[in-house]
Amino acid sequence: MSVSVNHLSKVYGSQRAVDDLSFEVGAGEILGFLGPNGAGKSTTMKIITCFLPPTEGTVSIDEYNIQDHPLEIRKRVGYLPEHNPLYLDMYVHEFLEFVGRIYNLGKAERKRRIPEIIEMTGLGREQHKKIGMLSKGYRQRVGLCQALIHDPEVLILDEPTSGLDPNQIVDIRQLIREVGKDKTVIFSSHILSEVEAIAERVLIIDRGKMVADAATDQIRKLSKDETRIEVEFDKGGFDMAAVEKLAGVSRVEASGANLFQIYSDAEVDIRRDLFQICVEQDNVILSLNKQTYTLEEAFRKLTGSKQTEA
């Protein structure tokens, strides 16, 4: 099912949390929703899941839209809210039974589906505990279980990996990729490498407005106008003047006794020339690293925010 967001705006008092946002996610696509804290990611997701009414605009999922068919939409969407609210005094099974009933799954269906998603999310060992006794990572899995139990066609995950340890993050990402094969997934994050790891397409929003919408590997190119090469020499006293004269090189910075950063145009590759110069000066290159722009740098450039979010 495809999700289409049309001229969506949400105003809180005098603040525009979401400002004329439009985009479309095709069936089976995984979309990473990226932006600094307070950019309007959660608000957009809350509108898509019919929790908040928009001030203007609409969201439709296939032929249903949030104003006229909220229940139809909620049936088809699985949603993991940002802080993953759960009933802490319920047992994992009891909770999933409850959610299954709410989604109107029959008894046989629940009996089949609940062990299946418990297996899928790796909740097996913890499944007989009270939710309140689980660690954050396992609670997150319970949250994913409730979002997946009815096998929704659209999955909305608000910061699914926040607060998890690195192993759990890898597990959850794997799971999202897995379920994303036949579902439309929109997930938000402010961790850039995560979006890179899971999504095919990235949407960057800042202060409620869209600043970029492109395939993950294209986003980097958006702000890539120079390449950085980090080079380490064996012996000191390397004369950089020759390097600086090379076509395309904009500047050279020394970051250690034998360690240099060379900035050049993105189009030219100076590595070959660099090696020649090195040989001429009777030196040896110990390491040579061509750095492409990371998503993070692209992100900072696009959102114009100084602080690092990740």
Add this chain to the structure above:
Amino acid sequence: MNAILSIYRKEVASFFNSLIAYVVIGVFLIGVGLFFWVFAGNVLETREASMQLLFEAGPYFFLFLVPAITMRAFAEEIKTGTIEFLATKPISDWQIIMGKYLAAIFLVFFSLLPTIIYYFSLSSLGNPPGNLDTGAIIGSYIGLFFLGSIYAAIGLFTSALSENQIIAFILGLFLCFFFFQAFDLFDGLTKVGILAHYESISRGVIDTRDLLYFISFVAIALVATKLVLERRKK
């Protein structure tokens, strides 16, 4: 209906999993039991085969206990954010409210059940045995149940108003008391209050006007609850 039932089951389970149900039922039974059998003026002392004592003390116990049952219904969901979980599931606000309301009045009903023993005890103590005004007693039970149902609707309403359970409880207690007794102070308005209708049903005559009063009171309180919940989402 399925959705209402699943909310209802979850709520009832949480009453019995936490101590709430046991405390409410326990306090109610001990309280009315003391008034009925032990304290000065009890039935054994007055030697009167009447359950009037239960139906006089009942409303005051409910005044405290019913808002205590309902105070967490929405306040807790709002505070912990689980309201977002519920509101994004394919169920309407009405189904959530009805599920929670039914669970609350089930607990009211459940706490009244054991007092039926009093009826049989009194009946066998009577002279001759069985000399009891059964019609009036049935009417009084219905009256007390209706009263608890109104309190529960008011309690749900105040629970939706605040994310703080204590505030929900105190506000609930106050509103219940207000509607129960305050109108008795004004001559022309007696019929607006709950007490007049409660007493009328307790006489054993079920008047459609009283029935209509109880039903519309509950309906208005639940509609108000829905409006409050809707406003929260803005």
